[in-house]
Amino acid sequence: MLNKYNFRESETKWQKFWQENNVYKFDINSKQPIFAIDTPPPTVSGHIHIGHIFSYSQAEFMARFKRMTGYNVFYPFGFDDNGLPTERLVEKEKKIKAHEMSREEFGNLCREVAQKYEQEFKEMFIKAGNSADFNLLYSTASPSVQKASQKSFIELAKNKLAYYAEKPAIWCPECRISIAQAELESKDIPSFFNYLHFPLSDGSGCLEIATTRPELLSACVCVFVHPDDKRYIDFVGKKVIVPFYHFEVPVLTDDKVSLEKGTGAVMCCTFGDETDLFWQEKHFLPIKTAIDDGGRMTQLAGEFAGLKIKVARESIIEKLKQSKELYKQENIIHAVSTHERCGTPMEINIKKQWFIDLMSHKKEFLELGNKINWFPSFMKSRYLNWVENIDRDWCISRQRYFGVPIPVWYCKNCGEIVFAEEKQLPCNPLTTQPLHACYKCGGKDFEPEKDIFDTWQTSSITPLINAKWIDGENNELIKKIYPMSLRPNAHDIIRTWDFYTIVKSFYHTNSLPWKNVMISGFVMADKDNKISKSKNNAKFNPSDLINEKSADVTRYWASTGSLGRDIIFSDEEMKNGAKLVNKIWNASKFVLSFLQNYQPKEIELTLIDQWIIAKFNNMQKNFINYFERYEIGLAIGELEKFFWNFCDNYIEIAKRRLYNPDVYGEDATESAKFSSFMVLKEMLKMFAIYLPHITEEIYKDFYENYEHEISIHKTLLKQISCHFDKKLSLEEIIKLGDDACEIVTSVRRFKSENNLSLKEEISSINISGFSQSINLLEQDIKAVCTVKNICYDNKNKEKQIIINK
């Protein structure tokens, strides 16, 4: 018999039980259809926050729904624990810098710290009631995943889809690494427009030029004006003298120059921004490098050499002011592309690096995006919009330490690229040698590649990792789970994780990685603010939240968000969840108190019992339809509405029969028992998707004896079958019950308006305008609102309820 519900005890107990009994284990031999989820491996870069719980819960509800509707669910878990985010975490936590120690030493520290966080992550997800199969755990830093990542790279390189090239790439001087277009974030930054004099070398005049980057004057290679700009027509073809450095550069024309911006004349440096890059390539301009990898000025900058970009800029402005070469300054706020991880403005740097070809297959990537079902559908536009606007290949070389090594060597003799062989993988070229001499020249001296991969190079193959692609493209698992059914993630990584995964799957398997993508929103602290790490206080700390309110209630809150939309963290919704959990407990305790030793028998049911079952079946159909559309919030809304109706109307009506079989008869009582037994059972199963703990507690206490599954989470959602009255249609049964509720409501209103207690007896009511069959429910109406007599006025067609006290 159920006592008081103690969620702290109960939740831990069942979590342990589920793990020990492998309740969520994927069974590769099962004959059920498979639903495979490409779970996002959380980045190991700090603590779990409430946004994780929100976003993961939504996918988790899908997993549970699919499990309970007959699918064999492949729901793995992973950690993304290599690369810059983990390095930063380790540097911060251990108060060290990666470059101050050997790569091996640093790697060990990374593994140590990552392991600690991964344990915490895993515990946190289990604590939130997550039903991933932790037997399917992977980590992107593990040898097998490294092997898959390297194999992917080598395969692409051999198919000319990955290539090694010396070309300008986006560079973060703070992190000292190349970054991809997808890692840029536009930021509005205050700056100055500095107006400078560029005198003509022949002394015949002076060109005025506005620049935000005077520190790059030493890298100036030419000046551009628009070919149609009449103001500067006489300058074209002549030479001007660069201020401060006093060397000459030509005045050229290009129609990309804006007539309105600045003075209409622009200096081109290699490289100040991407337009400079464009011009350098188009006009075959020389390349001058004024900034080094660490964001300091080079010898080219003369007396500013060694200064950081910002300092150099301030210094040269002072000098230019003194020399009067700077004649005007204007405050502006301009958009600057920055590295999303550190906020530092990007630079352009030329290095020999590895790239993955994106530009040649944009059309295919767009087509593939169109073939995927996006939930919500409008998120597809974001993907298509991004792919359309991609304008460079994906640079995957990262000049860092803890990550997947690029498995190649370069022949010291002839420069030939030598790839690791598959049997060598995973391979660190710094500590191993190629298995053969150079194929081209026979040389035996190799220069190992020092760079590692962008983390996305690895995480873009999570469907292949999950499918054990590394074991061969025809292994049993890949045939079963690939393409996967579902990719869930938040909207911020559509352009990275979703896009790159589509790219990789297309290149490797000529197929989609998954059929459906489900996009969740962010959790906001309030209307304007994301929950950031700095705001990760007790209110938003998932562990504290769960300790205080329970995992079920936290999950309930997560279920109320709608797909793709940001949600504001709400105490109100938490309260509603707590009320719901409490109500489920009380209602179950009450109903089950009448069902001890009950043996369900299919008997003829009273009309009102048929009504609640018919309503349930309809509700369940709607619930399933919502889930098929990934509308998790609407699904629970439907269930909740039914549940409260069940409590407030059905139980109120049925309890008289349950209490007093001698008054109402054995058959009527059996009918009430059957209906409440069935409806509660099936409702609990549906609630189990959202509230796995409390429902399990009730199930294990009572329903396990009937369902013969060790956990409610192994049961299937079912329609309730019973003998419905053959003289009435299901619609009529539902209509009659709803009409009865309407009559009850009128009586209750009357009592409420007259300040009467609800148990006050009403001598009679006159009703008209209802179906004649309403008299079949007379007993129930009378019982629930304590009415002595009901009179039917069959002549009056107008719907009326008259109450006589």
Added chain:
RNA sequence: GGGGGUUUAGCUCAGUUGGUAGAGUACCUGCCUUACAAGCAGUGGGUCAUAGGUUCGAGUCCUAUAAUCCCCACCA
């Protein structure tokens, strides 16, 4: 500048194919009713952002406009 979301009750949001505006919550009122006062019952509260259009009929379809949020571009 390009793309997308949102706009419905004080608040948070539902509203399927066009057919009398919904829920929860808050407010207010009543009720200790043989599960639950963390409960039950009930009242009030909306020019469906604005302006046009299509239609017998528009929250819903079409066209503009506005506000607001997001993505992309804008970096001289």
